[in-house]
Amino acid sequence: MKRFALSTIAATMSATLAFAAGHGMTPAVEAADQDVSGGTVTASSVIAPENGWLVVHRTDASMKPGPVVGYAALKKGENSDVSAILQEGVASGDMLMLMIHAEDGGMATGVFEYTLGAKEDGPIKPDGNLVMTTITAQ
């Protein structure tokens, strides 16, 4: 009886841990300052809660997201070395914000439909906060 109870608890605990591992991955973007003169910007790691987009905004010291200058597709889960092609020149010293956006609310799946301030394919906000990081072009 005691053994049965303990194994039941153990099974419950491992199921709980497995659930946490599968669903507890905190959305995040990691990227370093980098040379973007080759026309791309790369995030070393992105953890996305769903399929979506890594969106590259211009920004500055105010840390507000500005115009979109690139994007790349994300798969649900861990993404490594995600590169976006820059749609315009980015000069050394310019700041970029790399942000996770959803694939949600637009007219088409798999087509990036966001424009600044739009709802379509807009940014995700778990806990009310944007998921992003900023870099400075070297």
Ligand SMILES: [Cu+2]
């Ligand atoms: Cu954004």
